[in-house]
Amino acid sequence: MELYSHTIHEAHEMLKKREISAVELTKSVCDRIDRIENKINAFVTMNQEEALASAEAANQRYKDGTAGPLTGIPLGIKDVICTKGLRTTCSSKILENYIPPYDAMVMTKLREAGAVIVGKTNMDEFAMGSSTEPVWTGPTRNPWSLEHISGGSSGGSAAAVAADECLGALGSDTGGSIRQPAAHCGVAGLKPTYGRVSRYGLIAYGSSLDQIGPITKDVTDLAIIMNSISGYDPQDSTSVPREVPDYTAALTHGLKGIKIGLPKEYFISGIDPEVMAAVKNGVTELEKLGAEVMDVSLPHTEYVVAVYYVIAPAEASSNLARYDGVKYGFREKSPANLMDMYYQTRTNGFGPEVIRRIIMGTYVLSAGYYDAYYHKASQVRTLIRRDFEEAFKVCDVLVTPVAPTPAFKIGQMTDDPLQMYLSDIFTLSANMAGIPGMSVPCGFSSAGLPIGMQLMAGHFNEETLLKVGFNFESATGFHKQKPTRQSNR
Amino acid sequence: MKISRAEVEHVAKLARLSLTEDQYTIFTPQINNILEYIEKLNELDTANVPPTSHAIPLSNAFREDEVKPSIGLDLTLANAPEKEGSTFVVPRVI
Numbered sequence: 280m281e282l283y284s285h286t287i288h289e290a291h292e293m294l295k296k297r298e299i300s301a302v303e304l305t306k307s308v309c310d311r312i313d314r315i316e317n318k319i320n321a322f323v324t325m326n327q328e329e330a331l332a333s334a335e336a337a338n339q340r341y342k343d344g345t346a347g348p349l350t351g352i353p354l355g356i357k358d359v360i361c362t363k364g365l366r367t368t369c370s371s372k373i374l375e376n377y378i379p380p381y382d383a384m385v386m387t388k389l390r391e392a393g394a395v396i397v398g399k400t401n402m403d404e405f406a407m408g409s410s411t412e413p414v415w416t417g418p419t420r421n422p423w424s425l426e427h428i429s430g431g432s433s434g435g436s437a438a439a440v441a442a443d444e445c446l447g448a449l450g451s452d453t454g455g456s457i458r459q460p461a462a463h464c465g466v467a468g469l470k471p472t473y474g475r476v477s478r479y480g481l482i483a484y485g486s487s488l489d490q491i492g493p494i495t496k497d498v499t500d501l502a503i504i505m506n507s508i509s510g511y512d513p514q515d516s517t518s519v520p521r522e523v524p525d526y527t528a529a530l531t532h533g534l535k536g537i538k539i540g541l542p543k544e545y546f547i548s549g550i551d552p553e554v555m556a557a558v559k560n561g562v563t564e565l566e567k568l569g570a571e572v573m574d575v576s577l578p579h580t581e582y583v584v585a586v587y588y589v590i591a592p593a594e595a596s597s598n599l600a601r602y603d604g605v606k607y608g609f610r611e612k613s614p615a616n617l618m619d620m621y622y623q624t625r626t627n628g629f630g631p632e633v634i635r636r637i638i639m640g641t642y643v644l645s646a647g648y649y650d651a652y653y654h655k656a657s658q659v660r661t662l663i664r665r666d667f668e669e670a671f672k673v674c675d676v677l678v679t680p681v682a683p684t685p686a687f688k689i690g691q692m693t694d695d696p697l698q699m700y701l702s703d704i705f706t707l708s709a710n711m712a713g714i715p716g717m718s719v720p721c722g723f724s725s726a727g728l729p730i731g732m733q734l735m736a737g738h739f740n741e742e743t744l745l746k747v748g749f750n751f752e753s754a755t756g757f758h759k760q761k762p763t764r765q766s767n768r
Numbered sequence: 769m770k771i772s773r774a775e776v777e778h779v780a781k782l783a784r785l786s787l788t789e790d791q792y793t794i795f796t797p798q799i800n801n802i803l804e805y806i807e808k809l810n811e812l813d814t815a816n817v818p819p820t821s822h823a824i825p826l827s828n829a830f831r832e833d834e835v836k837p838s839i840g841l842d843l844t845l846a847n848a849p850e851k852e853g854s855t856f857v858v859p860r861v862i
Contacts, residue, residue, distance in 0.1 A: 380843035474824045487822050516829040517822060585806045596783060603784075605856050607847030617861045621784040634785055635795055638776060639802060641783040655809050657819030662812070664820055697801045713823025738824065 282307035283353075283443045284761065287500040290446055291348050294341055301337035301351030305330050305395050308353040312397065312444045320419050321429075321439035322398040323358045324366045333395040340393050348503045350393030355439040355448035358399040359406050360491065361480040362386055365396070369482055370413035371404045373628030374608045383480020384515070385449060385491050385508045392507045397445050400435030404630045406456055406484045407595065408432050409703055410692060414630040418689050421464060422762040423728055427686040430460030436494045437464040441762055447495040447504055451481055453488045454587055455681070455706025458718035461494050462681035462731020465720045467748065467758060468494045469501045472739050473713035474519035477512030483598040485591040486517075488710040497758050498719065498748040502526035505741060521739065529742035530749040534568040537747060540575035540674030545705055551684040557722030557730040558680045561751065565678070568750050575674060577666040580708065582659050587707040588700055589643050589656035595633075596640025602628065635696060664712045671737040676747050678734055679705050681718045685728035709735050717744045720757040729757075770803035771796070 282290070282304050293299045309327050316322060330353065337351030356362060359369050361379035363386070368374040382390065389396070404413040411419040411434025419434040421427040422442035429438040433450030437460035440448050450457040452470035461468025469492045476491045483489065493504035506527065511520040541562065546555065566572050604610035604624030611623035629637070643652035670677060682702060692699040709716035714735055721732035732751070734744045752758045771779075773796045780787055787795065841854055850857040 377847055380839050380846060472824070473822070474826070513829075513831050517824070517826065519824060519826065579812075582809060582812065585808045588802060589806055589809075600783075604849060605858055608849070610849035614859055617859050618784075620859050622786045625784050626786050629785075631791075631794075634787070634791070635798065637783050637785065638779050638795065639799060642771065642775070642779045642799070642803075645779060645782065652806065654819060655814060656806075657821060658814035658817040659809055659812055660820040660823075661817050662814070664823055696798055697805060700802070711820075711823065 281311070283311040285446065286496045287349065287352050287446050287503055290352060294351050295346065297341065301334040301341065301395070302331065304351060305334035305353050305397070308397055308445060315442055316444065318420060318425060319422055319438050319442050319444065320417055321400055321435040321442065321444055322355070323368055323370055323401050323416050323435070324399040326365055326396050326398045329365070330395045330397045337393050337395065347392050349389065349507055351395060352447065353395045353397045353445050354389065355398055355400045355436055355445035356386070356396055357402055357433050357436050357448070357450045359402060359451050359482045360385060360449060361482065362396065362399065365399065367399060367482070369405045370402050370416045371629065371633070372415045372609055373602050373624070376609065377607050379480070381480065384477035384512045386480065388508050400433070400439055400448060402435055403432035404633050405482070405595070405599065406432040406451055406453055407632050407636050409455070409459060409699055411435060411460065412689065412693060420689070421686050421728070423465060424726070426688055427728060428463065428689055430463035430686060432456040433494060434460045437461050437466055437468065440464070440466045440494050440496060447493060447500050449491055450494045451489055451491050452710065453485045453591060454710050455703050457492045457494060458681050458706050458716055458731070458733060459703070461718040463686040463729060465729030465757070465760065465762070466494055466496055467498050467501050467717070467719050468492065469505065469717045469741065469744065470709060470715060471505065471509065471741055472715045474517050475739065475741070476508050477510070477515040477518045479512055479514040485594040486598060487594060488591060498745055498752055499527065499530055502530060502745050524742060526742060526745055529746045531746065532750060532753070534565060534570040534747060534750050537570045537676065537743070538674040539565055539570045539572045540670055540677045541572065542575050542577045542580070542670065542677055542679060544577050544580035545679035549683060550680060553724045554680050554684060554730050558678070558732050561721040561732045562678055564754055565747065565751060568754055570747070573674060575670045575677070577670060577708070579659065579662045579666050583663060583708045583711065584700055584704055586656045586659045586663065586711060587703070588639070589652050590660065592636040592640035593644050593653050594640070596637045596644065599633070599637055632696070660711050663708055667712045667714055675743050676734050676736050678732060681705060681731035681733040685724045685726070685730055705733060714738055715741045715744055717748055719748045719751055721755070722757060770800050
């Protein structure tokens with residue numbers, strides 16, 4: 280077995296026992312990247328030189344006995360997270376040359392833990408999208424089938440993990456952007472509770488929805504990264520002062536006493552039959568493991584997409600007003616005057632999906648429309664949040680599909696934004712309600728594309744998600760399958 | 769039509785974007801489709817429903833007002849497209 284194909288916890292055990300060195304591990308991952316990255320396009324910027332230096336430092340920590348579970352572990356970081364001294368672009372021309380002068384809080388924590396950063400992963404521009412098809416950096420290809428999308432917006436992170444171009448990765452999730460690419464690439468992904476992980480240094484898209492989380496090869500690795508990145512940060516005023524448990528302690532066998540709710544609005548016609556069958560088989564598996572399964576209802580589900588596509592573009596239009604060509608990033612050459620500089624910089628710096636959302640967001644916030652759109656959507660958001668509060672009175676975990684279909688083909692949806700938005704229907708609600716959501720592999724389509732099962736729990740109940748996911752993958756083993764057909768050649 | 773071509777132009781101007789003819793032709797119907805879909809929200813009576821701006825109830829996050837080290841002038845200006853001395857440079861305003 281090649282070193283790059285290990286999980287984080289397997290690699291850590293080998294490093295601890297000195298069976299391998301951190302430098303060997305990083306070199307193995309870098310060789311793997313050199314061999315297959317031209318097919319996958321998972322990364323925007325590579326960081327191999329610094330990675331090897333971090334690996335040397337990690338070796339020392341294993342010698343000193345100061346190494347932790349992430350010391351010497353090669354990770355990919357979504358290019359929306361600021362990395363000091365390492366270019367951070369959001370896959371956008373407007374940040375083509377941006378070198379952050381500071382680290383995001385999650386980066387400070389990962390560096391303290393001794394993690395090795397191999398590169399910055401590709402994404403939909405400014406995390407706006409479900410397919411990782413940014414115009415400026417090009418699409419990330421699904422390691423299971425190169426003509427299919429990797430999902431989005433954290434498609435580079437999910438594809439890099441699935442293709443063994445890193446052992447784990449960070450993504451961000453505003454409406455499903457960790458869970459959906461994890462599902463499409465056959466890996467595990469967790470969007471934590473809003474406020475669990477500091478957003479300091481996460482380039483803002485929809486500030487009331489954004490959350491950073493891990494994408495990994497198995498659930499144990501999700502827990503390991505969560506232990507490192509979670510916690511209160513005074514630099515993020517929405518971060519929640521609440522103790523961080525040892526998430527790995529939740530990974531115990533047996534699901535007796537766990538109540539699983541199946542929201543009937545998430546098992547509807549229009550879902551791909553193979554996805555439906557895989558998720559239903561997954562539920563049967565959870566029942567076999569001792570969980571009690573019941574039907575529940577989230578009656579406002581049909582309004583989720585409409586609410587999201589008011590709130591997210593509104594917040595985006597405000598957040599993206601800062602890209603004016605003055606302090607950092609791309610500036611169009613020789614504008615006639617200041618106003619012309621703004622127009623040219625923004626029009627030529629942003630891609631089409633970002634422009635569409637800025638226009639949408641500016642419109643719904645503009646004079647005379649605020650009440651009809653933003654205020655109304657925020658009220659319906661309350662109803663969606665209440666649906667979940669009711670559901671979690673009777674069950675611990677909700678199980679649903681992650682996406683209505685397996686990954687679609689590259690270029691298939693780019694001309695029809697509404698159709699693309701509707702594909703987010705099962706993941707948006709967790710961001711609306713601020714609850715944690717997770718994706719675990721639960722099967723494959725007949726075409727060999729991975730299918731994911733979504734688990735959602737109440738605020739700060741990541742431990743139950745991890746426990747259920749851990750039991751599920753231990754019993755089924757879907758996460759152990761690798762995309763060997765195309766990407767290895 | 770929820771939004772006319774002229775309104776898209778107006779909103780683009782507010783957002784400091786100058787689109788091409790082609791872009792207006794593509795974006796106007798796309799944005800109309802999305803806005804028509806959003807109309808769905810009006811099926812719900814929300815007269816007595818308070819809005820949610822953040823899903824996790826948090827009151828004001830206060831901290832002590834202490835002076836802390838900042839990143840300094842060089843790093844602040846390091847990414848500037850154009851700079852001079854200790855300032856960002858932009859085209860003439862007046």
